[in-house]
Amino acid sequence: MSVQSRKIELYDTTLRDGTQGEHINLSVQDKLLIAERLDEFGMDYIEGGWPSSNPKDEEFFIKARKLEFKQAKLCSFGSTARFAKSVETDPNLLGLLQSETPVITIFGKTWQAHSEKSLGISDEENAELIYRSVSFLKSEGREVFFDAEHFFDGYKNNPPFALKMLLSAVQGGASRIVLCDTNGGSLPHEVTEMVRHVLQVTGIPVGIHSHNDGDLAVANTIAALQAGATHVQGTINGIGERCGNANLISIIPNIMLKLEGTSTSVNNLGKLTQLSKFVYEILNMPSNTRAPFVGKSAFAHKGGIHVSAVMKESSLYEHIDPALVGNRQRVLVSELAGQSNIRYKAQELGIAIPEKSDVIKNIVNHVKELEHKGYQFDGAEASFELILQKELGSFKPFFEVVETKVHIESGKDAKNVDQAVLKVMVGGEIEHIAADGDGPVNALDKALRKALIHFYPEIKAIKLIDYKVRVLEEKRGTSAKVRVLIESSNGRNTWGTVGVSTNIIEASLLALQDSMNYHLFTVKAALPAAESPLPQS
Numbered sequence: 001m002s003v004q005s006r007k008i009e010l011y012d013t014t015l016r017d018g019t020q021g022e023h024i025n026l027s028v029q030d031k032l033l034i035a036e037r038l039d040e041f042g043m044d045y046i047e048g049g050w051p052s053s054n055p056k057d058e059e060f061f062i063k064a065r066k067l068e069f070k071q072a073k074l075c076s077f078g079s080t081a082r083f084a085k086s087v088e089t090d091p092n093l094l095g096l097l098q099s100e101t102p103v104i105t106i107f108g109k110t111w112q113a114h115s116e117k118s119l120g121i122s123d124e125e126n127a128e129l130i131y132r133s134v135s136f137l138k139s140e141g142r143e144v145f146f147d148a149e150h151f152f153d154g155y156k157n158n159p160p161f162a163l164k165m166l167l168s169a170v171q172g173g174a175s176r177i178v179l180c181d182t183n184g185g186s187l188p189h190e191v192t193e194m195v196r197h198v199l200q201v202t203g204i205p206v207g208i209h210s211h212n213d214g215d216l217a218v219a220n221t222i223a224a225l226q227a228g229a230t231h232v233q234g235t236i237n238g239i240g241e242r243c244g245n246a247n248l249i250s251i252i253p254n255i256m257l258k259l260e261g262t263s264t265s266v267n268n269l270g271k272l273t274q275l276s277k278f279v280y281e282i283l284n285m286p287s288n289t290r291a292p293f294v295g296k297s298a299f300a301h302k303g304g305i306h307v308s309a310v311m312k313e314s315s316l317y318e319h320i321d322p323a324l325v326g327n328r329q330r331v332l333v334s335e336l337a338g339q340s341n342i343r344y345k346a347q348e349l350g351i352a353i354p355e356k357s358d359v360i361k362n363i364v365n366h367v368k369e370l371e372h373k374g375y376q377f378d379g380a381e382a383s384f385e386l387i388l389q390k391e392l393g394s395f396k397p398f399f400e401v402v403e404t405k406v407h408i409e410s411g412k413d414a415k416n417v418d419q420a421v422l423k424v425m426v427g428g429e430i431e432h433i434a435a436d437g438d439g440p441v442n443a444l445d446k447a448l449r450k451a452l453i454h455f456y457p458e459i460k461a462i463k464l465i466d467y468k469v470r471v472l473e474e475k476r477g478t479s480a481k482v483r484v485l486i487e488s489s490n491g492r493n494t495w496g497t498v499g500v501s502t503n504i505i506e507a508s509l510l511a512l513q514d515s516m517n518y519h520l521f522t523v524k525a526a527l528p529a530a531e532s533p534l535p536q537s
């Protein structure tokens with residue numbers, strides 16, 4: 001079949017099937033915000049929930065009447081009626097009508113085992129249930145989409161039964177037949193074959209709704225489109241029941257950038273990364289850094305060979321231009337780096353490296369040695385920049401911690417204090433400072449700030465926003481090395497630093513020192529040389 005210039009309809013079910021995922025919970029307000037954003041992005045249909053199933057979804061549909069969508073149509077979702085003979089009084093169908101959505105999507109059984117065992121009815125009765133449910137909603141002036149639940153399993157088990165149920169929906173007036181891989185176990189070639197057959201038999205637009213239990217939901221969706229389907233159901237970030245639904249965040253760019261002869265209503269694909277982040281944010285979930293297209297690592301190059309090639313021509317190791325989906329290229333520095341990684345980072349930081357010098361080679365070697373000791377510069381780019389600037393001779397530490405003592409007192413009869421005592425040298429002067437804290441690392445942080453504040457008032461702006469400890473040699477138990485990664489912020493920028501030691505206090509102090517040095521260095525770099533008031537140690 002020809003796949004020339006087909007418009008693919010995007011049907012988002014984040015607000016319904018997405019919320020069937022574990023740990024996913026959206027308030028009415030969350031749902032309204034997401035719905036608006038989905039419309040802005042260019043979805044054709046937004047499934048808001050199952051109105052009669054819970055009060056939240058009922059309230060959502062009432063409030064959603066005030067939303068003014070630019071292009072999307074709101075859909076309510078539910079099942080076929082409980083009994084064929086009384087569709088007109090079925091509370092579920094009446095709830096769908098009361099939601100006042102222009103489109104209603106109902107699911108019905110297309111796997112004989114479900115019809116028999118779950119509903120306990122005959123084939124004829126199920127066909128009648130589907131026909132009467134669809135035609136009743138249709139007679140009330142709504143457009144009706146039919147979600148053929150378990151279609152692929154149903155077809156494998158008994159093709160005539162599965163097709164008969166689809167035809168009942170078509171005869172009832174459904175305008176889309178959506179084939180559901182409800183258990184998510186189908187393979188792409190099976191989907192292709194069955195979609196082709198359904199298109200021949202039904203003669204109306206066919207959609208695909210895949211679940212990800214075999215990690216193939218996106219592949220199965222693309223296979224259905226290649227076979228002629230023109231309607232895609234999925235969720236943002238692939239959230240949904242069990243392993244999730246087909247991820248629209250991957251499907252949409254695959255359609256728009258790769259599947260020739262197809263188009264969608266999305267007007268700015270460059271907003272894809274923002275959309276993914278927005279939904280994670282509302283769900284209060286961390287973004288998936290490895291997500292294709294939109295993840296932080298999706299275009300992050302670590303291996304020296306890759307970076308060397310990417311610097312000559314990005315497409316040598318990138319399947320698309322990251323900007324097309326609102327993402328960006330990144331280069332990581334690690335033990336797998338070559339000189340190209342360092343050159344790239346220097347360029348990114350606006351640092352000129354003298355030609356024909358050993359600077360880059362020295363830095364590569366230094367980074368590899370440090371990573372061998374347990375350092376990690378992914379996530380600690382500020383520590384890396386200090387190494388680079390030091391090697392270039394443009395950075396000298398602003399202070400030196402000459403001595404550290406940390407005192408921990410706990411127990412029934414103890415004072416329960418944690419205290420750090422530091423001797424810090426700044427510009428030839430020694431400061432001897434003690435500070436109490438909530439835990440030894442907090443005491444250390446406070447003591448260091450106290451020692452430095454009157455030399456460098458700028459450090460007041462630094463806030464610790466994340467602190468992570470990782471044991472590096474687990475088998476050595478409490479004598480193992482630890483790596484501390486700290487994320488700091490000055491309200492405008494954030495930066496990461498790292499420290500490694502067998503002593504968790506020392507590892508923390510190293511990361512803290514890098515954080516303060518980095519901040520002071522950037523403050524100094526922002527000033528003309530003659531005006532820099534900062535002493536160096």
Ligand SMILES: CC(=O)SCCNC(=O)CCNC(=O)[C@H](O)C(C)(C)COP(=O)(O)OP(=O)(O)OC[C@H]1O[C@@H](n2cnc3c(N)ncnc32)[C@H](O)[C@@H]1OP(=O)(O)O
Binds near residue numbers: 020082107119
């Ligand atoms: C594949 C999918 O994702 S379908 C969507 C699944 N989503 C949800 O289930 C979330 C919302 N669901 C709910 O809030 C509740 O399950 C409700 C309100 C729909 C129903 O609640 P209850 O009436 O207490 O029934 P319960 O959930 O225990 O069982 C479901 C009933 O629906 C019946 N049913 C299932 N599918 C269909 C269908 N397509 N048509 C008609 N009835 C159906 C089942 O046979 C079962 O009936 P039974 O109680 O006579 O055995």
Ligand SMILES: CC(=O)C(=O)O
Binds near residue numbers: 147148149
């Ligand atoms: C309808 C639906 O959500 C499914 O079959 O997976």
